[in-house]
Amino acid sequence: MRIGIIGAGALGGTFAALLSRAGHEVEVTARGAGLVAIREAGIRLSGGYGDAFARVAAGERLSARPELVLVCTKAHDAAAAIEANAALIDGVPVVVVQNGLDGVTTAERLLPASSCLGVLSIIAANYTEPGVVRVTTTATSYLGRGDGPADAECVRIAAVLSDAVPVVAIPGFRGAQWTKLVVNMVNAVPTIVGRSVQDVIDDGPLRRVVAASMRETVRVGIARGVRFGALQGLGDRRLRFFARLPLVVGQVLPWLMRVRMGNVPNLGSTQQSVRRGQPTEIDYLNGAVVREASVAGLDAPINRALTALVHEVEDGGSSLPAQRVIDAVRS
Structure with missing residues (x-):
């Protein structure tokens, strides 16, 4: 599957490296030194999920329309990052991997044609050097939306992401x-x-x-x-x-x-x-x-x-x- 990852920091880099290792076609967005490092040397992952290296397409914006998008920016960067890619990704399923309470509603507001979901990740990863991530604690991640049960799309996308790391579709996502x-x-x-x-x-x-x-x-x-x-x-x-x-x-x-x-x-x-x-x-x-x-x-x-x-x-x-x-x- 073609997967676009907006924000290749600690969690974005982790998902990018592991999804690439699982055989998916991954493109990431990054900025500054992180973008330079990924273009020159790829993403290097170590720690809890083993060593992985991903040579992925990278730019300040996504260049090709993906089949699935992960938004892995910090919460305060999410709106600008989504807006920068909106013309390309509106209508594509979007998964917001983010702390806080507002990520999914922000994506829904900016991408009215997209099906928007959220992932809660307890993975701990250190990203103190551009393009280099070390996972210090592995954990199952939890995917869903709204207050109701996990629907068929939640289950399907959780299965796709589980190619890389354990992801479970859950009910009562807001809670x-x-x-x-x-x-x-x-x-x-x-x-x-x-x-x-x-x-x-x-x-x-x-x-x-x-x-x-x-x-x-x-x-x-x-x-x-x-x-x-x-x-x-x-x-x-x-x-x-x-x-x-x-x-x-x-x-x-x-x-x-x-x-x-x-x-x-x-x-x-x-x-x-x-x-x-x-x-x-x-x-x-x-x-x-x-x-x-x-x-x-x-x-x-x-x-x-x-x-x-x-x-x-x-x-x-x-x-x-x-x-x-x-x-x-x-x-």
């Missing part, structure tokens, strides 16, 4: 997006202090902050009427129970996530953006919690503080002392 948002709360604190996710969760006071941001996210979701989808052993019943726990007990949630990660340092996607000198998608992660809380007539002070601190790191270009995180959340 699963909220569950993934809870999982993504591990990103902010490592970005602020410049340490791996594992190091942060191993640090008691910082682990407490991560747990607090997760609990606040779940409570906001409940206030918004969300039924959390099943994802990585988490689901509606378990998360609602977690929302009622005192933090001293609730810290078990980030700890269990840390156990699944293993010991290969996981920087998290937000910190990788900072290290590359690029804007982060924090406004679509912790910032999304703040916005959703406002809609529900609530405040989300923990996620608001973490969002502000990540922006401070973005602006200053260097990490902050751990005490800044602890003090900001206490205030």
